[in-house]
Amino acid sequence: MEEKQEGFEVVDKRRVNAETETPTEEPPPAAKAASEEAPAGQTDQAAGEGQFPPEVDIYVLLTSMIGMLHGFAWQKMGFIANQKTGQVEEDLPQAKIAVDTIQYLVGHLEGKLSEPEIRELRRVVMDLQMNYLRKSTGGK
Numbered sequence: 001m002e003e004k005q006e007g008f009e010v011v012d013k014r015r016v017n018a019e020t021e022t023p024t025e026e027p028p029p030a031a032k033a034a035s036e037e038a039p040a041g042q043t044d045q046a047a048g049e050g051q052f053p054p055e056v057d058i059y060v061l062l063t064s065m066i067g068m069l070h071g072f073a074w075q076k077m078g079f080i081a082n083q084k085t086g087q088v089e090e091d092l093p094q095a096k097i098a099v100d101t102i103q104y105l106v107g108h109l110e111g112k113l114s115e116p117e118i119r120e121l122r123r124v125v126m127d128l129q130m131n132y133l134r135k136s137t138g139g140k
Contacts (some may be wrong), residue, residue, distance in 0.1 A: 019094050059112045062105050064120060069105075073098035077135045092136055099128045 074080050076098060077088035106121045113121075 010134075021114070059109060061111060063111075063113070064103050066105055066124070069098045069102050070124055070128065071133075073102070077131055079131065090135070092132070096134055097131050099125070102128065 070078075073095050075082060075089070076091045076095035078088050081088050083102055102121075103125045106118070109121065110118055
């Protein structure tokens with residue numbers, strides 16, 4: 001006896017090659033667009049290898065580095081766990097270098113970024129300095 005299942009339909013969205021009658025999957029639209037934009041003879045990976053997108057300038061790059069150092073400083077102060085090990089590790093000398101580097105970079109970005117952006121970066125520096133002071137003096 002043949003049972004009929006209702007309420008569900010399978011739709012095959014693969015394309016069939018007319019010559020071989022074998023299904024071929026079409027690449028997703030994003031991959032398709034990227035491969036069409038790449039110069040002839042270059043693959044998706046080779047097209048962007050070792051290059052920054054054109055809209056990235058030094059100020060955007062430095063702001064990104066500040067974000068990375070900010071997370072690193074929090075980790076080395078022992079406020080967040082190491083993502084690799086899952087362990088909370090405290091290394092205050094490394095945290096101090098990260099905080100000092102952020103302060104140095106923010107000083108070089110003044111006048112290059114908008115006032116709200118600089119205000120936020122100064123707040124980040126002050127927050128890190130206060131937390132570093134708290135950790136280095138034995139406060140939890």
